[in-house]
């Protein structure tokens with residue numbers, strides 16, 4: 370049975386009296402074991418949602434429930450234990466003087482015994498392919514490598530939900546693919562919820578569900594295929610349409626029937642190949 | 649970079665001294681700094697010099713590298729020596745320089761003070777040469793632990809030091825980036841009158857400060873998100889262990905101090 374892990378109920382938030390509302394009366398639910406993508410233009414409120422989930426910000430209106438607990442001053446420390454979050458800027462979340470110390474930071478905060486700490490550090494660095502850099506200082510790492518370390522730190526604390534706030538933006542396509550596969554493996558193995566925040570439509574294809582944000586409101590909540598099929602509307606709210614979706618569109622406009630909205634190269638190929646064999 | 653001041657620079661190696669617990673090194677240096685002032689005879693000075701030089705040799709760092717690295721300190725040492733020659737008026741007149749009398753007491757006292765100064769700088773620089781800054785931070789956290797009882801924020805102090813260590817290179821890189829960016833906009837840091845050059849620093853410092861504050865804010869948030877709640881209930885990855893070599897070192901140092909008191913006049 371599906372269990373609701375995170376629930377937003379009529380949540381509104383602003384950064385201060387004099388600021389406009391960053392989130393306007395939003396509601397949604399995220400189930401445990403689910404991969405959810407949150408997508409939206411710059412400033413649409415994605416990072417704000419992430420920070421509300423683990424109580425780094427508290428909403429002025431509405432209610433947020435995480436793991437059955439309402440997020441407030443008393444519960445935030447318990448909630449943060451089960452929420453692993455990777456921020457946008459990899460440099461400013463690197464606390465340790467070396468890669469090893471940085472991955473250890475979250476474990477030290479949780480009072481994990483030293484032997485187990487070492488084990489977990491090695492395993493998680495191995496998972497993101499950073500074992501060779503274990504003694505490197507942050508200034509000797511590239512942005513993408515720092516993002517890998519940040520993800521390793523989250524894997525090490527084995528949370529119940531992983532929030533990635535554009536956490537793979539600095540990785541090359543191959544690296545991103547590898548890391549997302551690693552995260553997905555961990556997610557499936559431990560039945561975690563995964564919240565992947567992005568403004569790149571290419572990254573939502575693997576998600577179970579997509580929340581599209583626009584101007585601080587939930588603009589659409591649907592599956593990736595449906596989101597892909599609304600090209601004009603997405604473009605209007607400032608999102609870039611992936612090449613494959615555009616190509617599929619152009620093809621159908623010149624009379625090639627594309628029935629299933631393709632999400633990637635392979636799916637488009639299958640469509641075309643079927644069409645060809647019917648001719 | 650090689651000729652720059654070596655104080656505060658770490659030189660990696662696997663020597664006996666490198667492997668000592670940082671607390672051992674700090675405690676020994678602390679007492680050395682005190683006991684240097686007890687030396688008052690040729691033999692006692694000889695003993696301390698022997699101790700310092702052999703410690704320096706035991707680090708496996710080239711002695712010439714250390715001596716050269718202390719160049720700015722040499723100037724200071726020579727200056728102290730000359731100052732003593734001029735002001736001290738004890739003992740008999742040895743010779744005259746431009747009809748200014750130089751006393752024997754001045755030579756002895758000057759040499760003693762200069763040697764003392766040299767030994768102090770040499771031994772303290774061995775600490776940073778053989779110990780990483782983070783090890784020193786850990787050691788300070790351990791040594792100051794008793795102050796916790798009087799509510800002195802020992803853990804916070806150590807954390808602050810380690811975060812500074814982590815961000816110094818980052819901020820240096822950033823300074824370089826900003827100064828290049830400003831130079832490409834025509835800000836001139838290198839030529840022109842002093843007043844203009846000082847003014848040119850402003851467009852460097854302002855963005856640097858703004859970004860440092862932004863970093864601090866984001867870092868604090870990231871630390872909270874990662875479950876940081878202060879020092880209570882935290883475990884530590886880096887641990888310090890007093891081993892046999894540390895006890896041996898303490899024992900050896902105790903012998904040196906004992907001999908120091910025997911050789912005093």
Ligand SMILES: Nc1ncnc2c1ncn2[C@@H]1O[C@H](COP(=O)(O)OP(=O)(O)OP(=O)(O)O)[C@@H](O)[C@H]1O
Nearest residue numbers: 384388391409410411412413414415416417418568
């Ligand atoms: N610390 C802050 N103080 C004041 N306003 C803020 C602050 N952080 C964000 N905002 C505002 O809140 C709104 C939502 O910001 P948020 O960071 O959630 O956007 P985002 O969707 O994550 O954008 P991006 O894709 O650029 O990361 C924006 O209009 C932004 O200007």
Ligand SMILES: [Mg+2]
Nearest residue numbers: 415416457534
């Ligand atoms: Mg954001």
